[in-house]
Amino acid sequence: xxxxxxxxIVEDERVISNFIAAILAANxxxxxxxxxxxxxxxxxxxxxxxxxxxxLGLPDIDGMNVLxxxxxxxxxxxxxxxxxxxxxxxxxxxxxxxxxxxxxxxGNSELLARIRTAIRQQAGPGRRLxxxxxxxxxxxxxxxxxxRRLITVGDKPVHLTPIEHKIVVLLAQNAGMVLTxxxxxxxxxxxYAGDSQVLRVNMANIRRKLEKNPADPxxxxxxxxxxxxxxxxxxD
Amino acid sequence: xxxxxxxxxxxxxxxxxxRGGKLRNxxxxxxxxxxxxxxxELLRRIGIGPQSLILIYMLSVLVVxxxxxSPAYGFVAxxxxxxxxxxxxxxxxxxxxxxxxxxxxLITMLxxxxxxxxxxxxxxxxxxxxxxxxxxxxxxxxxxxxxxxARDRGTIVELTLEHLISHLGRPAVFxxxxxxxxxxxxxxxxxxxxxxxxxxxxxxxxKRVHRIFALGHTDPVxxxxxxxxxxxxxxxxxxxxxxxxxxxxxxxxxxxxxNQTFVQMLTGQVALxxxxxxxxxxxxxxxVESEREKMRGTLxxxxxxxxxxxxxxxxxxxxxxxxxxxxxxxxxxxxxxxxRENAEWLIRMVENILTVTRISKDTRKVRKTLExxxxxVAQTVAIVRKRFPRCLIHVRTPDELLMVPMDTTLxxxxxxxxxxxSVRxxxxxxxxxxxLRKQCGYARFDVSxxxxxxxxxxxxxxxxxxxxxxxPVEVVDTARGMGIGLSICRTIIAAHGGTxxxxxxxxxxxxxxxxxxxxxxxxxxx
Numbered sequence: 028x029x030x031x032x033x034x035x036i037v038e039d040e041r042v043i044s045n046f047i048a049a050i051l052a053a054n055x056x057x058x059x060x061x062x063x064x065x066x067x068x069x070x071x072x073x074x075x076x077x078x079x080x081x082x083l084g085l086p087d088i089d090g091m092n093v094l095x096x097x098x099x100x101x102x103x104x105x106x107x108x109x110x111x112x113x114x115x116x117x118x119x120x121x122x123x124x125x126x127x128x129x130x131x132x133x134g135n136s137e138l139l140a141r142i143r144t145a146i147r148q149q150a151g152p153g154r155r156l157x158x159x160x161x162x163x164x165x166x167x168x169x170x171x172x173x174x175r176r177l178i179t180v181g182d183k184p185v186h187l188t189p190i191e192h193k194i195v196v197l198l199a200q201n202a203g204m205v206l207t208x209x210x211x212x213x214x215x216x217x218x219y220a221g222d223s224q225v226l227r228v229n230m231a232n233i234r235r236k237l238e239k240n241p242a243d244p245x246x247x248x249x250x251x252x253x254x255x256x257x258x259x260x261x262x263d
Numbered sequence: 264x265x266x267x268x269x270x271x272x273x274x275x276x277x278x279x280x281x282r283g284g285k286l287r288n289x290x291x292x293x294x295x296x297x298x299x300x301x302x303x304e305l306l307r308r309i310g311i312g313p314q315s316l317i318l319i320y321m322l323s324v325l326v327v328x329x330x331x332x333s334p335a336y337g338f339v340a341x342x343x344x345x346x347x348x349x350x351x352x353x354x355x356x357x358x359x360x361x362x363x364x365x366x367x368x369l370i371t372m373l374x375x376x377x378x379x380x381x382x383x384x385x386x387x388x389x390x391x392x393x394x395x396x397x398x399x400x401x402x403x404x405x406x407x408x409x410x411x412x413a414r415d416r417g418t419i420v421e422l423t424l425e426h427l428i429s430h431l432g433r434p435a436v437f438x439x440x441x442x443x444x445x446x447x448x449x450x451x452x453x454x455x456x457x458x459x460x461x462x463x464x465x466x467x468x469x470k471r472v473h474r475i476f477a478l479g480h481t482d483p484v485x486x487x488x489x490x491x492x493x494x495x496x497x498x499x500x501x502x503x504x505x506x507x508x509x510x511x512x513x514x515x516x517x518x519x520x521x522n523q524t525f526v527q528m529l530t531g532q533v534a535l536x537x538x539x540x541x542x543x544x545x546x547x548x549x550x551v552e553s554e555r556e557k558m559r560g561t562l563x564x565x566x567x568x569x570x571x572x573x574x575x576x577x578x579x580x581x582x583x584x585x586x587x588x589x590x591x592x593x594x595x596x597x598x599x600x601x602x603r604e605n606a607e608w609l610i611r612m613v614e615n616i617l618t619v620t621r622i623s624k625d626t627r628k629v630r631k632t633l634e635x636x637x638x639x640v641a642q643t644v645a646i647v648r649k650r651f652p653r654c655l656i657h658v659r660t661p662d663e664l665l666m667v668p669m670d671t672t673l674x675x676x677x678x679x680x681x682x683x684x685s686v687r688x689x690x691x692x693x694x695x696x697x698x699l700r701k702q703c704g705y706a707r708f709d710v711s712x713x714x715x716x717x718x719x720x721x722x723x724x725x726x727x728x729x730x731x732x733x734x735p736v737e738v739v740d741t742a743r744g745m746g747i748g749l750s751i752c753r754t755i756i757a758a759h760g761g762t763x764x765x766x767x768x769x770x771x772x773x774x775x776x777x778x779x780x781x782x783x784x785x786x787x788x789x
Contacts, residue, residue: 251642
């Protein structure tokens with residue numbers, strides 16, 4: 028066996044799993060298939076994949092339940108593939124432990140980027156945990172120095188309030204991943220603060236301080252109705 | 264008896280005043296007596312005999328008992344008359360003789376008083392009942408007028424309760440549905456400062472109401488021992504169907520017959536009004552349904568026509584690729600590109616159609632959440648950029664954070680449609696401007712380009728679907744499908760209570776803008 032990354036595709040539509048398999052194989056991944064939820068759980072136990080692409084609309088078990096079963100005993104990265112444009116479903120999947128999601132129809136490059144990010148996150152720190160003494164974060168012109176609590180864009184230092192700083196650091200430490208509103212609020216304000224309005228106001232302020240054009244952000248992207256994502260690679 | 268009287272006086276605030284106070288009646292009596300004494304004294308002086316004068320005394324007693332409500336005044340008048348007659352008229356004057364006829368006079372006077380009093384009482388009772396009836400008829404008439412004018416169920420219920428409470432002075436309740444099936448749906452109301460509605464909410468009372476809804480009439484067992492219940496119920500029935508149940512608190516004692524009749528008559532009118540309302544509701548829902556059916560039909564005709572072309576193209580291109588082994592690489596690539604282009608177009612089309620299903624079928628309303636407008640704008644622009652990597656979109660947002668109640672998927676779809684429109688009608692790489700700002704309580708989104716502009720013949724009905732218009736059948740990226748896209752935009756914006764407009768710019772190119780209310784509930788009339 029080679030040490031290729033092994034990806035399990037759980038998808039009942041043969042047409043879709045065929046073309047995903049073709050792209051993944053072309054990008055040097057090893058691919059295994061499952062067409063039902065039960066098969067997915069069995070294959071997972073026997074083959075030990077490195078990442079799962081999970082379709083939420085499965086014929087036997089609801090994809091959300093498959094995700095919950097997987098999360099009971101494994102923390103391996105799961106990317107949810109959802110056909111529905113329902114934000115609530117995405118949030119539910121993320122809160123149930125999915126690492127990321129893609130919405131059908133998706134582009135090849137988008138899918139590959141999500142897979143790379145999920146695998147990198149897995150290789151590094153566990154999902155949504157602060158990295159072990161990572162010294163900083165850099166993307167484009169944005170530099171974050173965790174230890175000195177310093178954020179710069181180009182040469183100019185950015186002055187953030189303590190809360191804004193916490194938010195930016197949280198996003199940077201999970202760069203490439205969507206953090207849901209609820210998750211961010213719990214991390215920043217604690218378990219009993221429940222107002223997403225405050226988070227949005229803070230995000231608007233951060234955008235105005237960090238981005239060249241706050242109307243057209245480069246670094247922190249909004250997934251409307253779901254949460255925020257700090258980019259981890261600059262677009263071409 | 265006491266109960267009854269107090270009940271009536273509650274209903275008729277004027278009643279007790281009309282019958283006068285104790286003081287006024289005593290004054291009346293004294294005045295009449297004094298007048299009689301003076302009159303008789305004058306008549307005696309001109310030589311009229313005592314036999315005639317006693318008749319005048321008798322008359323005065325009759326007058327007293329007929330103008331006073333209680334027989335007591337008459338009795339007092341009778342006794343006083345007998346004594347004054349003895350004192351003033353019979354010999355010796357200014358002294359009591361207790362003449363032979365004294366007891367007979369007294370008894371006669373008392374009996375006359377008694378008979379007159381009884382007659383007066385009956386008359387007064389009759390008059391009072393007539394007044395009550397008249398008052399009720401008046402109330403029912405007013406009620407009827409108002410009920411006929413009422414346009415919705417809520418108003419009917421409110422009016423009924425208002426009338427019941429003001430007439431009876433007791434808390435009343437109106438159930439439009441079985442409380443066991445939909446708890447919390449009753450319309451309990453109490454009159455001001457007069458008892459509370461707590462009496463209606465006990466489980467036992469709910470059970471009774473439930474039985475009425477289930478049986479279609481009041482439980483016969485209750486009619487037998489009905490007087491002990493805390494609440495009097497009257498079902499609102501039309502064509503054998505219970506449309507509602509009216510309850511009136513019995514805590515102040517059971518209702519008298521007149522008031523029960525009143526409630527029953529009122530209930531009849533309410534039943535009529537509710538029945539009418541049901542009919543008009545049904546009719547308007549049929550009209551809305553047929554309107555929607557028509558729209559759906561137009562949309563479907565227009566879509567199916569537009570879908571067939573790209574599907575045919577995809578089928579043809581893929582079959583060619585499979586069957587023709589010896590194709591030039593160039594041709595292969597071009598065929599595959601065609602497939603992709605057509606598929607992308609189909610996806611956009613389907614997304615547009617799907618958004619329409621998000622608008623609720625019954626109310627044509629959308630599920631709105633408060634969202635930051637700039638975030639929706641930024642995400643939408645990112646989506647369009649991904650689809651058209653060469654397009655140049657510049658975004659401007661205000662310094663102030665604009666929170667707008669909206670369904671983000673739908674508004675995002677509107678922006679996508681407008682931006683794509685601009686991209687398709689502009690030279691590759693031409694600047695497209697998306698401007699967001701606040702304008703008098705609305706969030707205003709502007710999309711402007713410097714492209715070909717809107718064709719003259721489309722300006723008048725830009726947002727209408729026109730299935731009869733010949734669709735250009737050349738390539739995918741023409742104005743084909745634009746009609747549907749814009750009509751969907753208008754549907755979405757209208758469902759948000761906003762407006763959308765489009766026109767050509769003087770400098771060339773087109774400009775579309777739409778307004779969304781910043782406050783929930785503010786609606787622009789179309």
